[in-house]
Every structure is written in C-alpha cells, then in structure tokens.
Amino acid sequence: MASAPVRVRFCPSPTGNPHVGLVRTALFNWAFARHAKGTLVLRIEDTDAARDSEESYEQLLDSLRWLGLDWDEGPEVGGPHAPYRQSQRMEIYADVAARLQDAGHAYRCYCTTEELDARRDAARAAGKPSGYDGHCRDLTSEQTAAYEAEGRTAIVRFRMPEHPITFNDLVRGELTFTPENVPDYGIVRANGAPLYTLVNPVDDALMEITHVLRGEDLLSSTPRQIALYAALIELGVAKYTPEFGHLPYVMGEGNKKLSKRDPQASLNLYRERGFLPQGLLNYLSLLGWSFSADQDTFTMDEMVAAFEIEDVNANPARFDLKKAEAINADHIRRLDVKTFTEACGPWLRAPHAPWSPENFDQAAWEAIAPHAQTRLTVLSDITANVDFLFLDAPVDDEASWLKAMKEGSDALLLTAREQLAAADWNAEALKNAVLAAGEAHGLKLGKAQAPVRVAVTGRTVGLPLFESLEVLGRDRTLARIDAALAKLGA
Structure with missing residues (x-):
C-alpha cells in the first residue's frame, strides 16, 4: 500500500446543521489529499432514517461548496465506486455480512438487553472488563435452535482475535489494544440493518481508501476495524488495511468538547455573520496544526503546500472565537477592493439592511468601501458602519x-x-x-x-x-x- 496513490474520504451524516468540528475534519482530509495530489472521496453516511434528512444533505453539500472544499468522487461528481450514499448500498453490506458469517468471522448473538446488562454489572462488581463476554461465540446448533424456538432475535457480532492489536497512528504514534478491552462487537442489528462498525470499513475497503483521518472520538473503534480489515482481506473484499490518523478534540467553554449543541459550533452562524470561507478555514486549520511559529494567517494554497499529517498535534485544541474573528479580519483586509465590495453585497440588501432599497447609492458605497474594509471583523459589520449613508436620518442611539x-x-x-x-x-x-x-x-x-x-x-x-x-x-x-x-x- 505504501506505493498506492493517496485516497482519503470525508463521510458525514446528513443530520442537522454542519458544525465546525466536522468542517475541521473535512479540511484536514482535503488538505492531505491536495498536498499528496491524491483523491478526496465524499461519502454520505445516511443509514439512520430517523435522523437523516434530505434538507440536511443539501445543506451539507452547499456548505462544502461555499467553503471551497471540493471533492473528486462522490455525490454530484460520480466516480468508479458509486453510489456514494450508504442508503443506496444496503445489498453490498448484507452480502459482506453473510460472507463474514459463512467464513466464521462473525456469528449470531441472541443475548437480550437484560442479560447483557446483568452480566456487565456482575463483571464490574468483580473488577473485570464489562464488555461483551462472548456468550454466543460458540453456540451449538442445538443451542441456536433453542433460542430461535423461544422467538429470540439475533444481532450479528464480529469475532475479535484473541491477541493484542498494535498500529501506528499518524497523529499519536504506536498504540496497542489488548483483547479484554476490545470485545466482540455488533455489525448488524436484529432487524437486519447494518451498523456503522460494518458499513464504514466495508466502504473504505471497496473504495480503496489508503488513509483514514477522523476525530479522536472514533479511536476506540480502530482496533475493531483493523481486525475486520484482516477478515475482509481474506475474503477478497479489501486489498489492504488503511493507515489511521485521529485528530484532536476541539474544546469549547469550560474545558468541554465542543458539541453540536454549542451555539459557536454551528457553521451557519459563521456564514450568517459574514466570515469569509478562507478566513474560517484558516482558523480551523490551527485547531491541531500550525503553518509556522510566527505566521497564523495564510491562504489555502499555502496550507496545502505545507500540510503534513504528522505535524498535527495530538493534544486537544481550544476554539477561540476572538482569534477566529481576528484571522477573518486579516483575510478581509487582504481582499482587493472590488472583491470586498461585492462580498459585502448580501449585508447591504434586505433583510439585513434597515434602509429602503431606493435609498442605496452604489457610488456612495464604492467610495466608502476602502475605508470600511480596514474596520471590519466580519462582513455583517458593514451594515452598521455605512447605514448613516443610506438612512434618512442617523440612528437614534x-x-x-x-x-x-x-x-x-x-x-x-x-x-x-x-x-x-x-x-x-x-x-x-x-x-x-x-x-x-x-x-x-x-x-x-x-x-x-x-x-x-x-x-x-x-x-x-x-x-x-x-x-x-x-x-x-x-x-x-x-x-x-x-x-x-x-x-x-x-
């Protein structure tokens, strides 16, 4: 795999508004692919019918286009591994799950939730790991028949190897997980729906992904996926195991991980306030990576030229709104006046502008624009800065x-x-x-x-x-x- 062309993927779920942590992950994958002159695959993980929506899907694509994070394969682009929406790939997952069971790499588990909870509680009380205990690993045909006669349904579990799993994380270095900390895990629900633990690595294998760059919260699933890759290689589904790099947490207020529910996490907030795409991306790139010791403001072309995944810091990164605004202000000042004048357009019209459309004077705006450009933090600031020109009377403050x-x-x-x-x-x-x-x-x-x-x-x-x-x-x-x-x- 060392000689294989770089292929990375960004695979968001279309649930709710995109958030800045998701954008940071997309940005690092994009920069890695562009630096290596490789391929970025956009894949949509839309298997959760209860939470996914077409509106969120459209908003996600629109957000990526606004940011300028283009993709080489995926929705609206196509490619040799279509379709790129998981909801359209269900037959593939069912086939792989069946092949894993036939080869003995997976098995049906009939344990009820109550039974699992009771055994976990007992394990904790005894000071032992509380993961799945392998109860259904080696059921006889008679035991299986008895469970089914009771009317029990079964999930499908992957059979983890009984040896430590070691891999080199591109961000964190060598990591080892012992068997007792990585028990057998579910890959298919009792209703037949495939789980993330199956569909994500299966798609990565079939799409020949060489590097998986994703959030630290998914680190615990990596040894499971590495074991699954070994089985997929044996079955001829995968050619190799990709390399993994886990990006640091983005922290918000109070030393807590920035979550979707935090107001400052919403990408829409920054877009509505008038952050420039390049300004926001510049700041997000600094959440775990740095361009140089003495330069915080740079273009995306400069980032692509300099980006190495090994330079990403494993420590959590703190989201600092003031710094994000300062960097965005630097990018506003870098614009040529014509581009700046045009970029402010949405905030000089309804519903943002408090003046009547007929009061707007383009010549006056173009005359004042160079003086306004040096004062703005975000583009939406322009409205209050120039309203004296277009209102019948000054604001009453x-x-x-x-x-x-x-x-x-x-x-x-x-x-x-x-x-x-x-x-x-x-x-x-x-x-x-x-x-x-x-x-x-x-x-x-x-x-x-x-x-x-x-x-x-x-x-x-x-x-x-x-x-x-x-x-x-x-x-x-x-x-x-x-x-x-x-x-x-x-």
Missing part, C-alpha cells in the same frame, strides 16, 4: 448621544457647522474645519469631532469621520448638524 453631547457641545457644533459650510468638500479640508472649531473652544480634534460624529452618524464609533462626511455630502451633513442643534435646543 441614546447612549452615544449622552456620551458625546456634553455641556458646551451646542456651541462647538455651531462653530463646526460654520467652518464646515465654508470648507472645500474633501476629507482634508473637513478635518481642518473641525480642528479649527475645536481650537476655538479649547478642544483637541478627538474631543471636537465626537459631537459631530454623533450628530451625523448617530454613533460614537465608526468609519473615518472626514472621509464619511465627504461621501455623505455637504447638504446632508449640515442638515444633520442642524437637527442635532435643534435637539440640543440651540
């Missing part, structure tokens, strides 16, 4: 008003209005006008411009003030200062 409109602000605004009215209408001249107004009242520029900013934009913070006034225009600027003066009773 009482906290900003009270903070800026101190005693004497009316006199300062009167002077500023006079200076602005007489000034050439460009940012430098407008700055000098407010500076002169401040000097007339013994104020430095920072103090002098605060009432002007709130009068014109409604907020104490925002885009560079004088460039904003230039784009807003003379008439609207002066009218808003007049409205503020009237409110102050001046």
